[in-house]
Amino acid sequence: MLLNREIMMIDSKYRNKNLQVFNNDNVVTEGWYWALQSKELKTGKAKPVRLSGKDLAIFRTESGKVVAMDAYCPHRGAHLAGGTVEGEALRCYYHHWKFNEKGKCVDVPCLKKAPKAEVSTYPAEDHYGLIWVWVGQGKPHELPIVPDLEGHDVDVTFAKPYVKNCHPNIVMSDAIDVQHFRSVHRIPGNILHIEGKKVNDNTLRYDNVAAMPTDTIIGRLLAPFYKTQLTYSLCYWGGCAGSVTVGPDFQRYHIIYANRLGDNGVSEGQVILLTKRSKNVLGRMYGKALLGATRIVSDYFANGDTPQFDSINFDFKTPIKDDKTILTFMSHVEGLPVADWGFSKPNKIDSVDLSPAFSSNRKQTEGEACTIS
DSSP states (O other): OOOHHHHHHHHHHTSTTTOSSTTOTTOOBSEEEEEEEGGGSOTTOEEEEEETTEEEEEEEOTTSOEEEEESBOTTTOOBGGGSEEETTEEEOTTTOOEEOTTSBEEEOTTOSSOOSOBOOEEOEEEETTEEEEEESSSOOOOOOOOGGGTTSOEEEEEOOOEEESSOHHHHHHHTTOHHHHHHTSOOOTTTOOEEEEEOSSSEEEEEEOOOOOSSSHHHHHHGGGOSSSOOEEEEEETTTEEEEEESOTTOOEEEEEEEEEOGGGOEEEEEEEEEEOOSSHHHHHHHHHHHHHHHHHHHHHHHTTHHHHTTOOOOOOOOBGGGHHHHHHHHHHHTSOBOOBTTBOOTTOOOOOOGGGGOOOSOOOTTOBOOOO
């Protein structure tokens, strides 16, 4: 049971109406967000993208660099994505004003000297088959990665993108809902026990720490494939993107779920499937088969709980022991910087520190509710 002081804190700050950042449709936290798939942006072409309430023009220069800038020309407001890429710059189609990769106007055909006009630009990277845009005022963090694949060349493909009728924070919390796994997906409690650790101010990592039991039939069946415990590892960047690694010791499946907040509070998601790249033909063939198997795993995660996302009204009043992972995530999101972006404004946002809600040393019995009244 949580201590009385901690229960009171949750009672006053933890309810939806008082959470400032988590599950807030009017807030976008700083971080890298997907804009479009890399294959959609050809060299020398521009694309219009709406990213969490802000319209962007994203283009790939002749040298292959990706540039993201505000969509509308500062002259007459034409959408710059309708323009033409010229070398490392983009020329507006309406009056042919030309803007370089830093957003500065460098040429107007009817003028000898370009006016002091510019559009805002944002860090953009081509990574894991997606174009990512940095949303925020601070220095960009590292791009989302799969820790097990760091430093390796990878092959990438995609599962079907999705739209969920809830906030990205809610979608992200589903993968760490231990109680849901045990009750709905019938995963025994002695096989899966997830613990979350803060890597840095932007990153959380969750790992299964339960030793593989040998006193049950399922435990004895799985034990030969795992040295210590069932592999279930997640790494979350910000509140909207995370990797999942599952599978036996001899073969891991790697997935990244990249979400962004869309209009009307929906989650717009891309599912990246990854595997280590082989240098030989047989290895490449095996890699393709493995990505096909990974697609099956990802569909299980992405589509299995879709019906509840269409109707969920998140109101977390009675957390129990198994909800510690979700409390950790909520506290993490509450501490993220809020970006001045689209429909998000950082002023008047005071984040809520929920860390005491899961720091009590007092033990709670299995299934015991932490009632908020």
